[in-house]
Amino acid sequence: MKPNTSHRPRVPRRAVHGVLLLDKPVGLSSNDALQKVKRLFRAEKAGHTGTLDPMASGLLPLCFGAATKFSQVSLDADKAYVATVQLGQRRVGGDMEGDVIDERPVRAAAEDIEAACLRFVGPISQVPPMHSALKKDGKPLYEYARQGLEVERAARQVTIHEIAINSWQAEANVLSLTVRCSKGTYIRTLAEDLGEALGCGAHLAGLRRIGSGPLTVAEAVTLETLADWTEEQRDAHLRPPDALVADWPAVRLAAEEAGRFISGLRRRVAQPDAPAVRVYGPEPTAFLGSAHITAGELIADRLLSPTEVQALLTL
Known part of the structure; x- marks a missing residue:
């Protein structure tokens, strides 16, 4: 017999105003993260500032109350990521979750990688990946991808401001990059395009967002920490609504x-x-x-x- 939940007391909601910088964990969707935090704050109104892929971790600004009026500002802001790229192997969907579809030897030296990265700095054209939330005829592309379908996608103009090489592990063919880019840039597409430029193929093995406009992940808090705090501690950690337009x-x-x-x-x-x-x-x-x-x-x-x-x- 199912338990009767109809008489459970409803948690009272309250007016909360401000911005929380969340360090989202891998495996959690942006909306699931938002709902968990909204419950912890008992907030009447909350929203996020654009989705961060479930496979990615890092900065997810969450807006409460008055701050939701300025969420578009963060959505439109430039972003910064640390990307882990596995060279020599292409996968379905362009990341670790997909099956391997192609393997090639990696013959690139460090200077080849640096030159290839420079080719993608500046305004570039990207075809959005099938495993994305971009909609076609009202349905997210990832829903077509789950059905094994590939639909035509128009190329989009984005801007890569900087690609910095953090490390290159030649034995494992693993490359770590810091990418600063405009909104709408698909890092998994960048990883795949970089692999093709090097003649060996590649996929995105890991992704962490470290910045959005003037906001950085260094000042973000984890779900575990939030859950351990008292309500007063959570409220004290909120930034004012104008944090999104501080610059x-x-x-x-x-x-x-x-x-x-x-x-x-x-x-x-x-x-x-x-x-x-x-x-x-x-x-x-x-x-x-x-x-x-x-x-x-x-x-x-x-x-x-x-x-x-x-x-x-x-x-």
């Missing part, structure tokens, strides 16, 4: 001007035009939202509600 120029308004801005009115400011700024009221922690400046006018983009502003002032 934008700041605009500070007097109390009367701040009130008009938060109601959606344009304000005149003595600052140069800018595509994106963070806006504050007179209090040091009174974050009001994001805006842009055109022809000396401050124009709101994403605003916090008065309730959210007040909640941040009392933290």
Whole structure:
């Protein structure tokens, strides 16, 4: 007989505002990680800033309450990864989870690898892998891949800002790289393309995200640590909602001007035009939202509600 769970007391939710930098473990989807953390915080509203592959570990910024309004900023930000590339072996799906489909000898020297890496720095064209969440006709590509189907995918333009070689284990044909790139870059595709450039094939043996915009994994916390902490300790570890836009120029308004801005009115400011700024009221922690400046006018983009502003002032 199944246990009767209908009378279990519901855990009360609460308004939580801020950003948590989670160090996601391998094997957990981004949404599963989000739900676990949301339960620990008893948060009413939460979201992540773009999926991190289950096979990857590392930085996953999670947004609560007012911070969810700025999750797109982190989604659009440049990313940084440490990738482990196994040369000489291609696998289904381009990573360790797939079966081996091709093995070739590796004859590349260190200087060959360095030259090949340089070929991929800058704007490049990538064909998204079948094992990805990108959708075709409303269905993720990985669902087609699980059925053994391959569908046509359009190439996408991305930018690789830097590829740094951390180590090269010639005996094991294992290469460790730090990659700094634009959003939408598929590191498994980069690994496979690098293998083809070297004439030996390759797959992605491991991946760890270490950065997203101004945020780094060095300041992230694990699920195990979160579970061991008290609620007060978890709350204290939250970053304010403006952490996602910390590298934008700041605009500070007097109390009367701040009130008009938060109601959606344009304000005149003595600052140069800018595509994106963070806006504050007179209090040091009174974050009001994001805006842009055109022809000396401050124009709101994403605003916090008065309730959210007040909640941040009392933290």
